[in-house]
Amino acid sequence: MDNITAGIVADLGFEPEMDRLRDYLGDWIARSNSELRPLLEWQFDAGSKYFRPLTVFGCHRARVGGEITDQTIRSAAVLEMMHNMTLVIDDILDQSDERRGKPTMHAEFGMLPALMASGFIVADGFTMSAEDPHDIRLFADLVKRLGVAECAQWRLRRQPLGVADWEEIAGEDTGSMFETCACLGTRDEALRRFGRLLGMLYHGCDDVGDVKGLESLGGGGEEDLRDGILTLPAALAIEKESICDLFCKDDPSDEELALISREMRDRLPDAEAHLDQIASDAAWEARTNSDNPEVLLTLIQHTRELSRR
Numbered sequence: 001m002d003n004i005t006a007g008i009v010a011d012l013g014f015e016p017e018m019d020r021l022r023d024y025l026g027d028w029i030a031r032s033n034s035e036l037r038p039l040l041e042w043q044f045d046a047g048s049k050y051f052r053p054l055t056v057f058g059c060h061r062a063r064v065g066g067e068i069t070d071q072t073i074r075s076a077a078v079l080e081m082m083h084n085m086t087l088v089i090d091d092i093l094d095q096s097d098e099r100r101g102k103p104t105m106h107a108e109f110g111m112l113p114a115l116m117a118s119g120f121i122v123a124d125g126f127t128m129s130a131e132d133p134h135d136i137r138l139f140a141d142l143v144k145r146l147g148v149a150e151c152a153q154w155r156l157r158r159q160p161l162g163v164a165d166w167e168e169i170a171g172e173d174t175g176s177m178f179e180t181c182a183c184l185g186t187r188d189e190a191l192r193r194f195g196r197l198l199g200m201l202y203h204g205c206d207d208v209g210d211v212k213g214l215e216s217l218g219g220g221g222e223e224d225l226r227d228g229i230l231t232l233p234a235a236l237a238i239e240k241e242s243i244c245d246l247f248c249k250d251d252p253s254d255e256e257l258a259l260i261s262r263e264m265r266d267r268l269p270d271a272e273a274h275l276d277q278i279a280s281d282a283a284w285e286a287r288t289n290s291d292n293p294e295v296l297l298t299l300i301q302h303t304r305e306l307s308r309r
Contacts, residue, residue: 014058014068036117085118094227145172175196178198193285197281234260
């Protein structure tokens with residue numbers, strides 16, 4: 001397990017549940033078609049962060065209480081599968097040859113196998129959930145929202161947008177994934193807004209971490225800057241008109257990219273302050289809508305620390 005989540009798992013006492021999750025995914029891979037099994041083994045390795053399944057478990061404990069059921073383990077496993085589908089697609093879109101120091105699936109096995117594997121992952125996820133209409137509805141909605149969010153984010157590249165626009169993008173990209181985590185864990189809508197805010201917080205901490213040069217949580221700082229993606233630091237940096245003009249250019253030079261990057265670093269204190277507000281809003285949701293908010297407050301605290309390492 002990635003050390004990003006190991007401390008949270010220990011704090012919350014979810015080691016047995018994480019073992020069950022890994023066993024579930026391992027059994028699925030072992031039973032999968034031999035043509036794609038090496039790709040799945042490559043993608044679902046021991047370095048996964050499992051932050052999203054952890055959120056499923058945390059929301060279950062905060063709202064429902066009691067044992068983490070086999071049903072919830074399955075839901076968390078399928079959610080992790082959907083997440084990995086997005087990683088495969090993102091790596092292809094970003095032309096990334098590595099993720100966390102390891103070759104990406106398309107770099108190791110080729111573009112066509114990677115694309116086919118991403119579809120295989122989603123199809124098997126729906127098959128696993130076939131007898132659970134609640135989960136099927138959530139996963140179908142998630143996949144559609146993620147597709148719309150990715151297209152919108154790409155369409156809105158190099159545009160003179162602001163922090164409110166970033167919030168909308170982050171809320172539909174990472175936020176929709178964490179909303180789904182919350183609803184899977186509680187099997188109702190009570191913590192949906194908490195999940196959205198936690199996802200936005202995670203997304204923003206990733207943005208800030210990329211600018212600081214920290215180990216990426218899932219994005220790609222250099223690729224985002226090159227492609228004109230609206231990250232939180234970029235949204236703040238382009239409040240300066242001269243930087244906005246450079247950001248909106250179709251093909252900025254290396255020198256111009258360096259100027260944008262410098263302004264983004266200068267605006268990091270403002271980005272951190274904005275993340276503090278999102279964390280505060282998430283904490284309010286946790287206290288208001290759960291009987292055991294401490295587990296959710298721990299998730300918020302650990303998420304918030306991701307950009308401060």
